[in-house]
Amino acid sequence: MPSQAEIEASNALINDATAPRVSVFAGATSGVGQLTVRALVATGASVRIYLVGRRSAAARAAALIAELEAANPRAEIVWTEAEISLLAEVRRVCELISSKEPRVDLLFLSAGYAPFGRRTETAEGLEVCQSLEYYSRLLFVLRLLPALRAAEAPRVISVLGGGFETANGIDVDDIDLQRPGNFSAVKAQSQYVNLNSAALDKVAADNPHVTFIHASPGWVNTGNVHRGDVDPNSLWAWFVYLFLNPLIRLLAMSDEVSGQRQLFNCTSAKFGGKGVPWTGKPGINTLQKESGGLFIVSHRCETWPKETVMPVVREKAQPKVWARAQEVLGPYL
Template identity: 60%
Template sequence: MVSYKEIQASNSLINDATAPRVSVFVGGTSGIGKFTIKALVSTGASVRIYLVGRKSSEEPARAFIQELNAINPKAEIVWTEGEVSLLAEVKRICELIKKAESRVDLLFLTAGYAPFGTRKETSEGVEVAQSLEYYSRMLFIHHLLPVLGASEAPRVISVLGGGLEKSSVNVDDLDLKNPGNFSGIKAQIQYVTMNTAYLEKLAVQNPNVTFIHSWPGWVSTGNVRRGWDEGSIVARIFWFILEPIIYYFGFSDEESGQRNLFQCTSAAFGGRGIPWAGKKGVNSLEKSEDGLFLVSYNCDCTPNAKAMPQLRESSQEKIWDHTQRLLQPYL
């Protein structure tokens, strides 16, 4: 485990020269994304952050931006409205960013929630949580890879469940559309595993970019209340039991932000970034150079050697091909 004291020491070295100068935060209007933005801005570094969120989030986001400007007047926060569950909207947002920026240093993806209710689809025919936690994230990466490639130390972080993937998924029904295949736990495991399988392929194809799939552990973000059917009695019982446990035993907002900022900037992951004298992380291929790092809540890395070899053999190519077909109209 990387201690909180070590993380704070590393983050204290972030300055104008070492900070990700241009960042895109998708899901940064609340929860872990918001905590990480605040940690980055609080370093005092000169940064520009694209804060992507829904129209309904604009008012609280504007108040958050004012708070950030008071903390660090050198930080520029660019509010970027869009419904990122829709893949056409993801494409539109990325085109706006690419027109404005010749490089992006950090892409930080946190939008989504566990789909514990009944299956709900977007107007594009994709299950909402799967679009947020998987398809839209991969589409953001594909569109922004050209400007990420222009950075000296580009990094992509998908916050979901790195290290928790299973050795196989339902390759015959990757979108869990068939009757009886969809349930909250099954869907969440499927989306986590698809993230890792696809990100690893992207990492191999783009060796100059560091990819991280992280599992944040328990953080009180409010997401435990999302994804349920309206008025669900089970949901109310679930909230009543789980929310106090997360609040009292999980990471504080500040520590969560600092730990995620460490993942955004430390050379512990891939050898580029803030110098790190501690144990180097190993990627999913059990190497210490750039690639895909599966990072747990305590900022340790795992190659998940029990599941990954089987996943590569049985499912990875099918996940890749299926995802490419679904995203193709939006590329």
């Protein structure tokens, strides 16, 4: 795996020729997405970044944009307001971006939070965490594919739980976990991680010109565990306060390290395609081919081809996963 020094040395080579000139970041007003935007802007390259976020984050986004554009006057950051848990909003914002940009070099998807609270559905009838972590991400990919295909070295990054896939990790008989008693935090998060890889593996196989990465963020202190509809007096709330928060503070990598690692994922030729030249060991995708497969990437920027897992997923789960995705997303495509 690349060392942190090698990652930072690679990122130091990012310039106008190798930086993603047009990027879309969905979920970057906080957390790993924001850290990656900061790292990209800090390269000094000329970039245009569409920062997609909800209305409640607008003030925070305005302060962030002013700070980043002052630090790098060659960076243009376009605030794009949307409630992306709603698929209709994802469609709208993708249409808006596509009308302005003939090409998109980077699509970075990190919106969402762990479903530790009660099951809550959006106005469109989807569990809110599943919509943020899976359906809306896949819709962003499918709607922006024409612009991605038009780019010279396009890349899609979904930051969720790459590497934690299992051969039987998808409940194919209840993909949306709607049956009574079938929804729990642990099962839901595992389901959404596996759905990401199953769907992106198929899209990657159909679009070998585009590099697809499902990345794990590792331990990062983003405040994610405090989001969602959680009873403050519940056992989970006390578990977070007494155990999980101290553990995260103990194990979490620094914000700078997190941003540098995700920037490496966004730009390094280690993951195929054109990018910042990489002379180390090349990454291996799920098809174990030069192109056309999904790169499953650990928090240390190493690839896990999951050679015993993904063939099973591809055979037993992917057809049902894709059929359900087309059913849900069809009205918005």
